[in-house]
Amino acid sequence: MNPTALYEAFMALEDPGFWQESYMQFYRAWFYEDRWMTYFKGLGTTLYVTVIALCIGVVLGVVVATICTAHDQQRPGRRNPVLGLINAVCRVYVTVIRGTPMMVQLMIMGFAIFASSREKTLVGALTLGINSGAYVAEIIRGGLMSLDIGQMEAGRSLGLSYLDTMRFIVVPQAFKAILPSLGNEFIVLLKDTSLISVVAGKEIIYFARAIVTDTYEPMAPYLITAAMYLVLVLIFSWLQGKLERRLRQSDRR
């Protein structure tokens, strides 16, 4: 049956039941005036923001984690003062980002630093990326530190350089170990994109809220938004599981 025809049939009812009322709300939140297209527009923004933030976050995270780990693993008596300074900057960055709420960071970036910018979506993506970088850095650093020191020693004792040992021995093992936490961080990031609507980033929740303003019926638009996020996260978790199974190859006995 055609959804519009069904909607009109229900509208004609004098005293609609719960399910009929729910359907009408859903119709107004989804089909009416082709509103479903705006959700997908928002979804596009969500994915776009996630990808940009992810790239910024991973690059920042890797750089910061590398600097901190390299600094911590210097041989005593051969400390590099420049590295020490950069390391201090990285520690401040991680501390400030982890110590302040995401929403506050967004507001500072959106309304204070980039107040005159009209690319609020991009500002939001940048903020999320910078935020994510701090967490990714700590995840990577934890992974590198959790690996048995003997692996590094074995690599070095074979005459491999520090960087080669990192590249072939430490990083591949650490990556496998941190993949679950990294996946978790990416899911958090994906969901946090909904926050950029506070600086007027045009993301799913932004359009859902616009529809609520029209219809005064919040239930259906927000449930639809929730369902869309859930589907995204499910797809992502499935991909992550596939990758983990592939990396587990060397564990078989």
Add this chain to the structure above:
Amino acid sequence: MIDVKHLSKSFGNNLVLDDISEHIHPGEKVVIIGPSGSGKSTFLRCLNLLETPTAGTITFEGAEITDPKCDIDKIRQHMGMVFQHFNLFPNMTIRKNITLAPVRTKLMGQAEADDTATALLRRVGLEEKADAYPAQLSGGQKQRIAIVRALARRPKVMLFDEPTSALDPEMVGEVLEVMKELAEEGMTMVVVTHEMGFAREVGSRVLFMDGGHILEQNEPHAFFANPKEQRTIEFLSKVL
């Protein structure tokens, strides 16, 4: 070959090695014994700079490796090290474990390294494990692979840090057998161990360490037959 002068090492306030001077000659099989905490592992690990000495100098074939300007990666290519806990790379096959370092340090091409690996694996009877991962091997097999991995770069000296201490008793023999063969071929070896039988049979010199000092040293038969220091006699009466 390795010349140690006034070597000291402390971790914080804990003095682990106290002014040790020692010389290791080519072809020698030096066995270091002593109670735990005596500094014998630390001494061994200082020899290839896995631990940075607090004071003193170590010279390997004329190159002072304790000099900060020294390229330690170059020196380490001539020193093989075998660890108590094997430290094989679990993310690589056995073949890759063995060939990674020689290939990356441009000592050999991949083909030559593969041939070397195959030949060495055949020698320790583990040829068919080349494509296995470390997790699929027993402790004794892992340690034999670790020895092979260290040998692949044709080192001039081999350092063993309690190579049999983490093994099941029945696997100790197979590892000691490989070490014995290596000794017979004339490899210079420094071995930290609790295997007194091995020390007596294979060692050309036994060092007894306690409290960060080398208390006593001798040719193994004389060492075990009539130890001189009171502390040595005490230790030997407990372990023999």
